[in-house]
Amino acid sequence: MTQQRMFLDFLLKEWLLFVSVSGVIVTSAYLNQLPSFSRDDIQIIFILTVLFITVKGLERSGLMMHLSQSLEKGTLLPLKLICAAFFLSMFITNDAALIVIVPLTLALTTDRKDILVILEALAANAGSALTPFGNPQNLFIYWFYNIQPKTFVLSIAPFSMIFLALFVLASLFVKTANNRKIKQANSAIKRSAFIYGALLLIVILTILRILPIQAGIIVIIYVILFDRGSLHIDYVLLLTLICFFGISENMKSIFAANLENAGHIFIFSALASQIISNVPATLLFAKFTTQWKALLWGANVGGFGSLVGSLANLIAFRLYTSHKNTNNPAAFTTKFIIIGYLAFFIGIGLYFGMEKMP
Secondary structure: OHHHHHHHHHHHHHHHHHHHHHHHHHHHHHOOOOOOOOHHHHHHHHHHHHHHHHHHHHHHHHHHHHHHOOOOOOOOHHHHHHHHHHHHHHHOOHHHHHHHHHHHOOOEEEEOOHHHHHHHHHHHHHOOOOOOOOHHHHHHHHHHHOOOOHHHHHHHHHHHHHHHHHHHHHOOOOOEEEEEEHHHOOOOOHHHHHHHHHHHHHHHHHHHOOOHHHHHHHHHHHHHHHOHHHOOOOHHHHHHHHHHHHHHHHHHHHHOOOOHHHHHHHHHHHHHHHHOOOHHHHHHHOOOOOHHHHHHHHHHHHOOOOOOOHHHHHHHHHHOOOOOOOHHHHHHHHHHHHHHHHHHHHHHHHHHHHOOOO
16 A cells, blocks of 8 residues: 555656656557657757756755855845846756756745746746757757847847746745744855866856867766765656657657748647647757747747746756655646746737737
C-alpha cells in the first residue's frame, strides 16, 4: 500500500515526464520509427545541462542566499524581481534568467512566492522575445530566415514592451510581507562562488556563440574533479525536454504541408506550443512557411498559457514545486495556468490588433 502511494505521488509530481514519454511512444508507433535528434537539439540539451550544474554550484557556494538577503532589503520587492527576470532574460535567455531568479525568490523570507514565480516566468518569456539570442526559438528563426538584427527587434518590440508595462503594473498590486522572525544573518560566501561565477560567464558566452560549445566541457571537468555535489541537478526535467524534442521530430514527419497565411501560422504555432512547447513548435512550422514574423509572434505568445508552452515555464514549475519550503503544487499549477492563459489571450489580441494597424 505504501509503495502504491509513493508511486501515485511520483506520478502526480512528474506528470509532465509521463506525458512527454507517452507522446514519444504514440508518435513513434504511428510512424513505426524512433525519433532522430538533430545536432542543434543535442547542443541545446548540453548547454542546459552545464547551465543547471553551474547554477547549482552557485547555490551551494552560498552566493544565492547572500544575494537574496540583499535583494530582500528595501521596498518594491516584486517590481525588482520581475524586472530582473525580464531584462536578464534578454541577454542570457529566459531559461537561464529563471534558473538564477527563481532560486533567489524561493530563498527569500517573504510570502506570495507563488505569484512572484509565476510573474517572473511570464516576464522572462516576454523579455527574452526581444533579442535574437533571448530564447532558443528566436535564435532558430533569426538564423533560419537570415533576418537583420534591427528588423528582428522592431518586429517583436511591441510584444515585449507592452507586456513589460503590464507586468510592472501587476507587480505594484502584489503585496508581500517578510517573516522577520525566521530571517537569519547574512550567509557566508565560499571561494567556489568566484569559480562558478567564471564558469557561468563561460556558459553565457557559449549561449551567445562567442565561445564554441565545447567550452562547456570545462564545467563538467571542474565539478567531477572538485565538486561532485553540483551534479545533483534536475535530471527529470532534462529527460522531459529530450522527450519533447523527440516529439517535435516525429511531428515534422507526420505533417508535410505548406502554410503561408500569416494569421494561420501565428495561431497554429501559438496553439501547438501549448501541447509540444514553443521551441518544438517553431522547429515544426519553420519547415512549412516563409512567414517568419507570424511564427516569431506565435512562438513567443505560445510561451504563455500552459506549463509546457515554454521551457521557462517548466523550469519555474520544477524549481518551485521541488523546493523544500513550498507546498500545495496543485494550487500553484492552477494559478499558473489562469494567469498564463490571461497573458496568452492578451498576446493573441495584441497580434491581430497590430496586424490591423496601417
